[in-house]
Amino acid sequence: MKKFSVIALDSVKENLVVDLMDLGVTELNSQDEKMAEMEWAALVRKDGNENEVTKLEGLLGRVDLAIKVLEEADTSKKPLFKTRKAVTREQFKNVLLNRETIEKEMEDVIALSNDLKTLKNSTNKIETTMASLKPWVSYSVPLELQETKTTYITMGVMPSISDVTRFKDNLNAITNLCDIEVVGSDDELHYLIVMYYKNVEEEVLDGLRQNGFSKVSFKDMKGSAAENLALCRNQLDEIANQVENIQLKLAEKINSKENIEYLHDELNIKKDRQKVRARMLKTGHTFYADGWLPEDAVGDVENVFKKYKCCYEVTEPDKEEEFPVLLRNNSFVTPFESVTALYSVPNSKNIDPTPIFAIWYFIFYGMMFSDAAYGLIMMIACGLVLKKFRLEGMPHKLVKMFFYCGLSTAIWGVIFGGYFGDLISIIGTTFFNKEISVPSVFVPLDDPISLLVFCLGLGIIHLFIGMGVSAYMSFREGRPLDAVFDIFSWYLLIIGLPIWYLGGSLNATVSTVGLIMTVVGAVTILLTGGRKKKGIGKITGGLGAIYGITGYLSDILSYSRLLALGLATGVIASVVNTMGSLAGGGILGAVILTVVVIFGHTFNFAINALGAFVHACRLQYVEFFGKFFEGGGIAFQPLKKNTKYVDIVNKN
Amino acid sequence: MEVLNWIFNGNSIAMVGAAVACLAGVGSAIGVGVAGQAAAGVVAEDPTQFGKTLIMQALPGTQGIYGLLVAFLILMKIGFIGGGSVGAIDSVTGAYIFAASLPIGIVGIFSGIAQGKAAAAGIMLIAKRPGEIAKGMIFAAMVETYAVLALLVSIIMLNSVTV
Numbered sequence: 001m002k003k004f005s006v007i008a009l010d011s012v013k014e015n016l017v018v019d020l021m022d023l024g025v026t027e028l029n030s031q032d033e034k035m036a037e038m039e040w041a042a043l044v045r046k047d048g049n050e051n052e053v054t055k056l057e058g059l060l061g062r063v064d065l066a067i068k069v070l071e072e073a074d075t076s077k078k079p080l081f082k083t084r085k086a087v088t089r090e091q092f093k094n095v096l097l098n099r100e101t102i103e104k105e106m107e108d109v110i111a112l113s114n115d116l117k118t119l120k121n122s123t124n125k126i127e128t129t130m131a132s133l134k135p136w137v138s139y140s141v142p143l144e145l146q147e148t149k150t151t152y153i154t155m156g157v158m159p160s161i162s163d164v165t166r167f168k169d170n171l172n173a174i175t176n177l178c179d180i181e182v183v184g185s186d187d188e189l190h191y192l193i194v195m196y197y198k199n200v201e202e203e204v205l206d207g208l209r210q211n212g213f214s215k216v217s218f219k220d221m222k223g224s225a226a227e228n229l230a231l232c233r234n235q236l237d238e239i240a241n242q243v244e245n246i247q248l249k250l251a252e253k254i255n256s257k258e259n260i261e262y263l264h265d266e267l268n269i270k271k272d273r274q275k276v277r278a279r280m281l282k283t284g285h286t287f288y289a290d291g292w293l294p295e296d297a298v299g300d301v302e303n304v305f306k307k308y309k310c311c312y313e314v315t316e317p318d319k320e321e322e323f324p325v326l327l328r329n330n331s332f333v334t335p336f337e338s339v340t341a342l343y344s345v346p347n348s349k350n351i352d353p354t355p356i357f358a359i360w361y362f363i364f365y366g367m368m369f370s371d372a373a374y375g376l377i378m379m380i381a382c383g384l385v386l387k388k389f390r391l392e393g394m395p396h397k398l399v400k401m402f403f404y405c406g407l408s409t410a411i412w413g414v415i416f417g418g419y420f421g422d423l424i425s426i427i428g429t430t431f432f433n434k435e436i437s438v439p440s441v442f443v444p445l446d447d448p449i450s451l452l453v454f455c456l457g458l459g460i461i462h463l464f465i466g467m468g469v470s471a472y473m474s475f476r477e478g479r480p481l482d483a484v485f486d487i488f489s490w491y492l493l494i495i496g497l498p499i500w501y502l503g504g505s506l507n508a509t510v511s512t513v514g515l516i517m518t519v520v521g522a523v524t525i526l527l528t529g530g531r532k533k534k535g536i537g538k539i540t541g542g543l544g545a546i547y548g549i550t551g552y553l554s555d556i557l558s559y560s561r562l563l564a565l566g567l568a569t570g571v572i573a574s575v576v577n578t579m580g581s582l583a584g585g586g587i588l589g590a591v592i593l594t595v596v597v598i599f600g601h602t603f604n605f606a607i608n609a610l611g612a613f614v615h616a617c618r619l620q621y622v623e624f625f626g627k628f629f630e631g632g633g634i635a636f637q638p639l640k641k642n643t644k645y646v647d648i649v650n651k652n
Numbered sequence: 653m654e655v656l657n658w659i660f661n662g663n664s665i666a667m668v669g670a671a672v673a674c675l676a677g678v679g680s681a682i683g684v685g686v687a688g689q690a691a692a693g694v695v696a697e698d699p700t701q702f703g704k705t706l707i708m709q710a711l712p713g714t715q716g717i718y719g720l721l722v723a724f725l726i727l728m729k730i731g732f733i734g735g736g737s738v739g740a741i742d743s744v745t746g747a748y749i750f751a752a753s754l755p756i757g758i759v760g761i762f763s764g765i766a767q768g769k770a771a772a773a774g775i776m777l778i779a780k781r782p783g784e785i786a787k788g789m790i791f792a793a794m795v796e797t798y799a800v801l802a803l804l805v806s807i808i809m810l811n812s813v814t815v
Contacts, residue, residue, distance in 0.1 A: 342786035448811055452804070561800045567807065568714075571721045578733060610707065611714060614793045621790055 024640030344631025366408025375410030421573020459559025493521030576600030676719030679764020
């Protein structure tokens with residue numbers, strides 16, 4: 001990663017930004033720190049046009065809303081993965097020649113959506129009114145008639161648990177000049193009409209109150225309840241019609257969705273162009289900017305600077321300076337960057353661990369998922385997805401990585417002789433009464449201990465590589481003694497121990513060599529473990545360091561999961577096959593076997609693909625990265641065209 | 653006595669061993685259940701997280717599978733499945749086989765429950781930060797180490813018994 005700084009005339013700023021955005025390889029730094037320094041603050045001001053950015057963001061908000069409305073109205077089949085469409089610069093420009101039309105369509109869509117909302121609110125209101133009118137439907141007197149010359153008419157409700165007959169008797173005990181009629185009841189309430197002579201109003205109202213009666217009134221409604229209900233239903237029908245119309249109109253607008261998406265992307269590019277100006281400093285007629293660019297892009301960027309006659313400088317970053325990190329690897333390793341990315345971006349002082357562990361992840365995944373048929377299915381599925389969908393970024397890397405892992409799975413499957421487990425031999429014995437033996441290099445269940453030792457051996461190599469990277473980093477940072485004391489001493493100890501222990505069976509001298517290595521290693525660790533501490537810490541540090549052997553032991557044993565998970569896949573597969581073959585031979589047996597095989601192996605595939613992924617990741621993260629990796633880096637975020645719906649490519 | 657013969661017959665003890673191995677499923681059941689409760693809570697707030705939380709919920713399920721694995725290996729070893737004939741095994745061999753079932757049977761229970769709790773916490777991690785699903789999975793997978801080691805010991809013990 002290289003640092004650049006540039007000064008140029010204001011007049012070229014616009015075009016320079018466009019060109020840099022097209023290249024998409026430069027990241028401009030924010031200049032807030034410089035503005036805090038007196039020297040700088042005296043010379044320059046911060047550039048930027050907040051208003052323009054806010055305006056563009058507002059417009060983008062409306063465009064997003066229109067797109068969302070159209071997406072909800074679109075009932076056609078959605079693709080499995082959302083990908084960007086590739087268009088040339090000309091095509092992009094041509095679509096946006098009709099900018100005004102597109103903007104109008106967008107506003108129409110938003111207006112239609114707002115109308116839809118209003119209609120929905122009205123529907124809700126009317127439905128509530130209908131619900132309150134329904135219990136009164138058998139009351140045929142117009143609702144607005146609440147008094148006559150001599151009487152008052154009151155509508156109200158009472159809780160349904162109360163006894164209406166007793167209520168009537170109570171009221172009639174007070175006065176005869178009133179009548180109560182129940183027009184409806186439901187789970188919660190009784191609906192009553194009370195008619196009484198005006199001169200007994202006080203007594204009646206008292207009596208009503210005492211018995212839990214609550215008044216109900218329908219303001220502004222004329223006609224009977226039934227008439228009003230019919231009116232509401234008509235209104236609802238009317239609204240439903242209007243809704244349908246609007247939905248039809250929206251359906252027509254779906255064709256414009258693509259154009260509106262282009263508009264979104266164009267606005268986004270414009271907004272980013274305006275936003276990046278906040279990262280520049282300006283004087284009366286010039287501007288200044290600095291930032292980062294990857295080494296292989298220096299040529300292109302320098303050409304752009306020369307084109308606009310800028311004053312520029314491209315240098316190495318300072319010794320202790322932290323810079324944003326971009327990973328660059330060959331086409332086999334790049335998909336495995338997704339594993340690194342899931343953990344953390346490497347620190348700028350670190351090295352990229354991806355090319356080192358990529359092959360190991362490949363091997364480990366295959367060992368844990370080992371089955372030739374599963375591997376083949378995985379390769380075919382990933383291959384199809386890669387061909388059919390134009391994936392980018394992390395999804396692309398992940399799918400491609402699983403493609404390679406499928407290949408590894410298939411290879412180990414062939415080595416272990418697993419094709420859907422032991423399906424072939426089961427079919428042979430059940431249907432054809434023949435012993436079919438499948439060729440294999442090594443069957444795990446025959447001799448798991450040897451395979452275990454092999455896995456642990458692989459683990460030791462993997463760990464040693466991790467430790468080796470740490471030693472390399474110590475050398476690179478000018479601390480070679482750290483490498484000797486911390487890493488080489490452990491190499492001696494870990495290799496020496498087994499040689500001493502097992503060498504006796506081979507040769508006495510081999511055993512002695514082992515003993516010497518062990519002792520030298522252990523003593524070095526004891527003496528130098530506490531070298532960074534003071535006083536008594538020097539001794540306890542050494543003891544603590546030698547205790548680290550338990551850590552190494554647990555790390556090595558951790559690799560036994562390679563065997564365990566590999567066995568798990570194979571055994572579950574054979575369990576599935578055995579269960580499927582219990583029905584015997586013949587047509588019925590074949591049908592049952594097929595059904596069991598399909599469900600069982602799908603289940604086995606899913607569980608073990610996920611398990612292999614998680615555990616292969618865990619082996620890298622904990623055992624390998626634990627030896628040398630420092631995360632906490634910042635990812636490189638270059639100035640580029642951030643388009644969501646289309647990908648503007650250069651015509652080739 | 654007949655009953656003592658049944659109980660201390662080599663095959664009986666080995667069969668009990670197969671049953672004990674499957675007890676690891678208890679741990680998985682509780683663990684997956686706990687994780688499922690957390691997942692339901694997250695999806696209630698945000699239905700788009702279903703896929704991610706489902707993957708996290710599946711993680712504590714492996715202990716049950718390991719238990720099934722060992723149970724099957726035991727049954728195959730003593731000849732009850734796999735088409736071979738069931739021979740008589742002496743009690744000592746039966747006891748060895750029973751002992752081989754204990755590591756995964758017991759460790760599976762506790763590691764399944766613990767992994768379920770870790771997975772539930774991982775699910776809440778995803779709810780707050782949807783991009784960090786890998787880290788949540790690693791946290792849960794750390795617990796599985798012990799189930800894997802127990803499985804390994806069970807398999808090695810079982811393998812070293814000659815029937």
